[in-house]
């Protein structure tokens with residue numbers, strides 16, 4: 001595959017925390033590996049494209065999060081995501097996006113059903129969790145750094161696996177784990193954007209989405225900064 005389609009979902013709603021940058025990092029890293037990337041922006045009124053390789057959701061304030069959920073529950077969008085998962089496409093969902101793809105969440109005092117793609121539920125805690133976060137990924141075998149800013153606490157159900165073990169910060173709220181993962185579906189509280197701060201993770205998502213193997217990151221500058229961040233947080 002020398003072309004990759006990156007679907008950026010609801011930038012106008014899920015762009016508050018800068019996570020839209022994940023699409024640009026993927027585009028940049030893809031180019032680095034000789035792959036042409038197309039970023040497809042999907043707005044509130046649009047249908048999700050059925051041929052995406054990577055679907056991205058970002059963080060948002062509660063009201064925007066509920067609007068995004070409403071749009072994703074409309075028409076064939078949820079079916080499109082289920083087919084995408086079966087095809088082996090990647091989903092990366094950050095913070096509000098992570099809560100949206102879970103089973104249930106509370107936002108703006110409203111309890112709603114999520115998309116049910118990850119076996120998690122999220123409820124607000126009594127204080128906002130803000131600051132640097134560092135984890136060891138349970139599946140990737142390396143450390144990740146990011147920035148968190150959320151009220152939500154996330155509880156994993158029996159079929160969800162935590163994405164990261166917390167070294168610094170709060171993650172899902174218990175200061176033990178961050179996010180959840182199931183196959184190629186990744187949920188996390190890490191902004192940054194996470195892929196800008198952890199280029200190896202971007203490469204891993206490209207590997208999963210294209211079926212090609214990138215043995216290791218070969219961009220010394222990107223690696224140097226990612227390593228430096230892990231030391232200072």
Ligand code: GLN
Nearest residue numbers: 059060095096150151152
């Ligand atoms: N509204 C959600 C919360 O506070 C998500 C916040 C975010 O995306 N940063 O938990």
